[in-house]
Amino acid sequence: MxxxxxxxxxxxxxxxxxxxxxxxxxxxxxxxxxxxxxxxxxxxxxxxxxxxxxxxxxxxxxxxxxxxxxxxxxxxxxxxxxxxxxxxxxxxxxxxxxxxxxxxxxxxxxxxxxxxxxxxxxxxxxxxxxxxxxxxxxxxxxxxxxxxxxxxxxxxxxxxxxxxxxxxxxxxxxxxxxxxxxxxxxEGSPVKTVRDFIQNYPKLQSGGIAENDKLHRAAVLNNLNLERIKHTPEGGDRRDWPDRLVNECHKNYTGHTDTYGRMFWDRPAPTLTTKCNSYSNGRFGHPDITQNRAITIREASRLQTFPTDYKFKGAFNAMAKQIGNAVxxxxxxxxxxxxxxxxxxxxxxxxxx
CATH class of the missing domain: 3.40.50.150 (Vaccinia Virus protein VP39)
Known part of the structure; x- marks a missing residue:
């Protein structure tokens, strides 16, 4: 057909x-x-x-x-x-x-x-x-x-x-x-996890890019967000930060705790959105606490189960939008x-x- x-x-x-x-x-x-x-x-x-x-x-x-x-x-x-x-x-x-x-x-x-x-x-x-x-x-x-x-x-x-x-x-x-x-x-077929799909990608830091895959590139974090993510454990979020790092608008607000969060290795990822490569727009921080960054375009595409060699065109933010909108x-x-x-x-x- x-x-x-x-x-x-x-x-x-x-x-x-x-x-x-x-x-x-x-x-x-x-x-x-x-x-x-x-x-x-x-x-x-x-x-x-x-x-x-x-x-x-x-x-x-x-x-x-x-x-x-x-x-x-x-x-x-x-x-x-x-x-x-x-x-x-x-x-x-x-x-x-x-x-x-x-x-x-x-x-x-x-x-x-x-x-x-x-x-x-x-x-x-x-x-x-x-x-x-x-x-x-x-x-x-x-x-x-x-x-x-x-x-x-x-x-x-x-x-x-x-x-x-x-x-x-x-x-x-x-x-x-x-x-x-x-x-x-x-029974016999557990759900797939973040680890199953992105654990073998080269380690990167903020702003880093892999030599063999230009889509495995981490967005640059400013100094404040770098300090925030360093205080965020696997699966953690802003509730794990010292008070001085928390936005004023969040100090007396208990909702939207996924923002500025890290993923869990051994759970499914949260819903990827059109800003899935942005640390501040969801629980899109990398689960590895030695990698202080958001997930890359390539990692996001894998969590949407695109093939490892799938080609993406356009600006990086446009690629993130394409991935977030995809089936x-x-x-x-x-x-x-x-x-x-x-x-x-x-x-x-x-x-x-």
Whole structure:
């Protein structure tokens, strides 16, 4: 089967689906730096760098027509900021809220065998008292006779070394489809940890860069933050500092303790954000107390389960944004395998029938 990846970003979902066995036919996104990353890693795929609202069905159909004989998966992760609980400034006027509606015309015209929708928990709850992007989408699926299941997926349950909850919808045009069983956090298969994915990278200090990998480069910390991280044990945070190092705004505030924190070696990482290479923006300090720095772009990408040689393009902060916004590759791989298993069972049933 082939896959089209709408709002593909730097290619997390596409990479996972490719690993599962899909041919990646097309990526679509409006972010020019993410597009360069995508094209560097998927040279065989077509790419449309454009606002989805301006992309025509004909253009997409023409780019995939010669590849789609064995079935089609449509993957979409519309911008999640309008639905995120972390967005304190979200508004009903945010134009991004309607971007999921743009998928309707492609689903209706192409009738893909499978659909994978991924977003933040909350997309299914927004505007619960009135019609919402999610209810409009499920109404479309009902009208087109799709069967679907939607659920909150914990990334660590599927082999991702990260506590990351995502809303997922899996749909099939050919018979019932349910969520896949957990692969980790069960007997005989513990969750993956930070240590499993980044322990073998060369040691660095603030501002350091590895000779053989320019993406393994640590951001520069100022003197105050250097002193702070030196007072932070593995898994620790600002509660471990002497009072003189604590920001005034934090002295009588008990929330957001992940800021300025170090990760734990033997636990999943916290949710990586678009500022995952910044020490002051989350629990992104390296767990090794001999390395006084934030994690690097390469380490962040590994915690999102990108391959060790995955290419990233653009400025460093743009790379961090791409990584933080990505679908973890291993999560997409597990869902891709689930679709392929479903597809193979249908073919076997048709043959035997």
């Amino acid at each position: 082939i896959a089209i990846d709408f709002f593909c970003g730097c290619g997390g979902a596409s990479e996972g689906l490719r690993q599962a066995g899909f041919d990646i036919a097309l990526g679509i996104d409006i972010d020019s730096q993410a597009s360069e990353t995508y094209k560097a890693n998927f040279p065989e795929a077509s790419f449309i760098l454009e606002d989805i609202r301006n992309v025509t069905i004909e253009k997409v159909a023409n780019l995939i027509a010669f590849k789609s004989e064995d079935g089609l998966l449509l993957s979409a992760c519309a911008p999640c900021q309008p639905f995120s609980q972390q967005n304190k400034f979200k508004s009903d006027e945010d134009e991004r809220i309607s971007l999921l509606d743009e998928i309707h015309r492609f689903v209706s015209a192409l009738l893909p065998e499978y659909i994978m929708l991924e977003n933040v928990p909350g997309i299914q709850k927004i505007d619960e008292n009135k019609e919402s992007p999610f209810t409009r989408f499920t109404t479309l699926l009902d009208n087109l006779n799709y069967k679907y299941d939607h659920f909150i997926a914990n990334a660590e349950d599927y082999g991702v070394p990260q506590r990351r909850k995502r809303f997922v919808l899996l749909a099939s045009l050919h018979g019932d489809i349910n969520r896949p069983e957990k692969t980790h956090g069960i 973890p590759c291993e999560l997409a791989r597990q869902f891709g395998l689930h679709f392929i298993e479903h597809h193979d069972e249908l073919k076997e049933s048709d043959t035997n029938g």
